[in-house]
Amino acid sequence: MLKINDINVYYGNIHALKGVSLDINQGEIVTLIGANGAGKSTLLKTISGLLKPKNGEIVFEDEHIAGKVPQLIVKRGLGQVPEGRRVFSNMSVEENLELGAYLRKDKKGIREDFEKVYQLFPRLLERRKQLSGTLSGGEQQMLAMGRALMGQPRLLLLDEPSMGLAPLLVKQIFNIIEEINKTGTTILLVEQNANMALSIADRAYVIETGKIVASGSAEELSASDQIRNAYLGGH
Amino acid sequence: MEIIQQLVNGVSLGSIYALIALGYTMVYGIVKLINFAHGDVFMVGAFIGFYCISIFHLGFFPALVIAMVACAIFGVLIERIAYKPLRNATRIAALITAIGVSLFIEYGTIYARGAQPEAYPSNIVPLKSLELFGVKISGQSLLILGTSVFLMILLQFIVHKTKIGKAMRAVSHDMDAARLMGINVNNTISATFAIGSALAGAAGVIFGMYYTKIEPLMGIIPGLKAFVAAVLGGIGIIPGAMTGGLLLGVIEALVSASGYSLWRDGVAFVVLILILIFRPAGLFGKNVREKV
Numbered sequence: 001m002l003k004i005n006d007i008n009v010y011y012g013n014i015h016a017l018k019g020v021s022l023d024i025n026q027g028e029i030v031t032l033i034g035a036n037g038a039g040k041s042t043l044l045k046t047i048s049g050l051l052k053p054k055n056g057e058i059v060f061e062d063e064h065i066a067g068k069v070p071q072l073i074v075k076r077g078l079g080q081v082p083e084g085r086r087v088f089s090n091m092s093v094e095e096n097l098e099l100g101a102y103l104r105k106d107k108k109g110i111r112e113d114f115e116k117v118y119q120l121f122p123r124l125l126e127r128r129k130q131l132s133g134t135l136s137g138g139e140q141q142m143l144a145m146g147r148a149l150m151g152q153p154r155l156l157l158l159d160e161p162s163m164g165l166a167p168l169l170v171k172q173i174f175n176i177i178e179e180i181n182k183t184g185t186t187i188l189l190v191e192q193n194a195n196m197a198l199s200i201a202d203r204a205y206v207i208e209t210g211k212i213v214a215s216g217s218a219e220e221l222s223a224s225d226q227i228r229n230a231y232l233g234g235h
Numbered sequence: 236m237e238i239i240q241q242l243v244n245g246v247s248l249g250s251i252y253a254l255i256a257l258g259y260t261m262v263y264g265i266v267k268l269i270n271f272a273h274g275d276v277f278m279v280g281a282f283i284g285f286y287c288i289s290i291f292h293l294g295f296f297p298a299l300v301i302a303m304v305a306c307a308i309f310g311v312l313i314e315r316i317a318y319k320p321l322r323n324a325t326r327i328a329a330l331i332t333a334i335g336v337s338l339f340i341e342y343g344t345i346y347a348r349g350a351q352p353e354a355y356p357s358n359i360v361p362l363k364s365l366e367l368f369g370v371k372i373s374g375q376s377l378l379i380l381g382t383s384v385f386l387m388i389l390l391q392f393i394v395h396k397t398k399i400g401k402a403m404r405a406v407s408h409d410m411d412a413a414r415l416m417g418i419n420v421n422n423t424i425s426a427t428f429a430i431g432s433a434l435a436g437a438a439g440v441i442f443g444m445y446y447t448k449i450e451p452l453m454g455i456i457p458g459l460k461a462f463v464a465a466v467l468g469g470i471g472i473i474p475g476a477m478t479g480g481l482l483l484g485v486i487e488a489l490v491s492a493s494g495y496s497l498w499r500d501g502v503a504f505v506v507l508i509l510i511l512i513f514r515p516a517g518l519f520g521k522n523v524r525e526k527v
């Protein structure tokens with residue numbers, strides 16, 4: 001579904017992604033794990049078109065999207081929940097969700113998706129008239145996810161959905177990610193919380209200082225000593 | 236009753252400042268640029284309105300609409316030619332460019348038509364004055380006020396209820412997040428310049444009618460005062476610009492009424508200095524904290 005082939009991304013002189021390649025098949029949950037500053041968010045921003053790779057290709061459903069503008073990429077069905085939620089805090093929950101459906105014109109479908117999102121996140125329904133800046137961190141994460149779902153993505157990129165959340169909430173968010181996946185949305189999950197990520201993923205990639213250093217099925221990586229020591233707390 | 240009379244004058248004048256201030260504040264809200272050429276868009280609007288009325292013998296409202304449309308296009312051109320290439324440059328570079336654009340428009344206009352002033356035909360709207368409890372409100376004041384209030388309500392509607400308005404608010408809050416929604420940021424910024432410039436154009440026509448004299452450098456002082464109004468209300472905040480404009484108009488009228496009319500222009504800048512010392516975020520501004 002998504003095929004990234006040997007991309008290089010620079011921030012000025014800093015070589016942030018060094019020849020990264022990655023594959024995602026339809027229906028999978030793929031996770032990308034790595035430490036702070038390894039290049040995880042850079043990769044997601046590049047896929048979504050916020051950053052342009054210097055070279056290499058990104059193919060989404062047989063279309064080359066590397067270097068295309070974000071709105072075109074979103075339109076093709078590639079959504080992203082950015083790191084730190086990035087909800088529009090000066091707008092209500094409802095308006096945030098409306099913006100998620102910005103490129104859509106099917107009023108009926110949008111209404112149905114509002115229902116679906118509210119079903120998935122009942123808290124958002126309770127708070128739909130509230131300014132999103134007044135929501136708790138967990139609620140903002142739900143809103144950011146709901147907002148991305150309003151764009152009907154076939155592939156959803158999630159950037160550290162567990163960041164700053166209490167363990168119980170993290171669990172809830174991950175359950176919802178699995179649920180979203182079951183309804184047919186393919187998922188690329190970027191996480192520092194490798195334990196949680198590997199527990200729901202089919203396959204995983206490990207990124208270190210801009211390079212993919214390991215990849216395989218989630219079970220294989222969970223079992224690998226090297227990965228356990230570096231990312232899973234050694235036990 | 237004299238004092239109420241002055242208040243009415245102040246509100247009329249203030250609504251003109253408010254219309255100009257809205258453009259400053261909207262543009263600042265979205266690209267963090269003080270568009271110093273904005274006062275000159277106001278001047279161009281006044282001249283377009285003048286030519287519509289004097290050469291093509293159009294009425295007030297058609298002239299107003301034409302001036303607004305022309306200024307909207309003009310504003311977008313300024314943004315695309317002068318500011319867009321500098322979007323990722325330092326803010327000071329864009330600011331200096333704005334001053335350059337301002338001078339270019341002022342002296343370009345003088346080059347094109349000369350520096351001589353024109354007299355706005357004041358009889359284009361045959362309106363009677365209104366006597367209310369001993370206060371004489373001229374028909375013109377009412378027309379100015381009515382038009383301004385209507386435009387401000389229209390703006391509120393656009394910003395809060397329409398898709399482009401929501402896109403504008405999203406882009407002004409978080410450009411990258413807006414991109415991830417599929418919002419075309421360039422078009423949204425252009426739309427902001429278009430709307431802000433249209434309001435300035437409208438203010439130009441209204442100003443011409445009210446003061447009857449227009450000239451190529453007329454945009455400087457009202458432009459600066461509208462900037463003060465925008466800062467007074469809280470730059471980037473739309474209701475702030477409206478309130479700031481009205482407040483500044485009333486302050487000026489009261490200063491004139493108390494016999495210090497020579498100090499009128501100075502007072503606006505005293506207000507600016509005071510607000511920057513005591514409440515730099517403006518009346519409506521607050522220090523926004525973000526959850527991480």
